[in-house]
Amino acid sequence: MTPAALFAGGFAAGLVAGGASCAAVQGGVLIGVARTSGRAAVPAFVTGRLVAHTALGALLGALGEVVRIPPVARALLLVGAGVTVIVFAVRLLRRRGSCGNEPSGDEPARARPWTGAAALGAGTVLIPCGVTLGMEAVAVSSGGWLGGAAVMAGFVTGTSPAFALLGLLLRRVAATRLNVLAAAVAIVAGAVTIVAGLRLGGWPPDLDAPAGAATAGGRVLPDGTQVVTVWSTGHGFLPGVAGIEAGRPAEIVFRTRDNHGCTRTLTIQGQDVALPVTGERVVRLPPQRPGRLRYVCGMGMYVGFININTPQPTTSAAAPHGGSPH
Secondary structure, eight states, X not given: OOHHHXXXXXXXXXXXXXXXXXXXXXHHHHHHHHHHBOTTHHHHHHHHHHHHHHHHHHHHHHHGGGGOOOHHXXXXXXXXXXXXXXXXXXXXXXXXXXXXXXXXXXXXXXXXXXXXXXXXXXHGGGSOOHHHHHHHHHHHTTSSHHHHHHXXXXXXXXXXXXXXXXXXXXXXXXXXXXXXXXXXXXXXXXXXXHHHHHHHXXXXXXXXXXXXXXXXXXXXXXTSOEEEEEEEETTEEESSEEEEETTSOEEEEEEESSOOSGGGEEEETTEEEEOOSSEEXXXXXXXXXXXXXXXXXXXXXXXXXXXXXXXXXXXXXXXXXXXXXX
């Protein structure tokens, strides 16, 4: 793809899916910036994010597959991001408790310079949201430094309106009692991010396993390969639990229809799978032992399972293949 196409794709992803996600994860940092810095804080923060992520995209594109981030490392980054957001929110609450309900009149004179806000914006590369990690994977496979820079610059540009609005809102509530509510929301967002990291890493493996859920079957090809269809939607995976038999190869067909959400990227058996906006991608599995196979979206928000069942003495009729999601 051309750099222009990569920029456009990154911008669309940031505008549609990345704004809310990244603001939830990195908004705790922005709370501190809006509370202690001057009027130029939010633009400086956004600019710092843009410069740092563009540079990171160029580096990822230049190095290519050498720097592919494994799912476990991304999971650790998400957990670390959640902890960082909670720390910023707690510091905000402690500062308010020690300084009183209203900021002092000389606060503008003591405000952190815009360079500090820009540095914090640049530092958000260390606390990525799930969608950011997905775009970094696109930058890795872009084929060059220019493509990697383009996709990350487009993505951050797409998320910038959400950060600008959030920064304006935080500046207005920083001098009121509502900043306590903002800090509480940041704590919740940090906790959700930590849980997402735990899901992505599979710690513990059956954290989201539905008890007693019905399994959806598939069809069997003439060579004995089992085929199961899973729809990847903006609200998760359908069916949430599918079933195959142990000891035989299987194909999991992940289908999408106008999907711009985090389920376009998933991790299964330690491998990342990128799905098209509309279309399908087949994941082939060798014969498995009885048990349960788990997969998760790139943000760690949605989880699906494949029950690997012990073969039955008699062969039951296969279910029809490939219906459309409701």
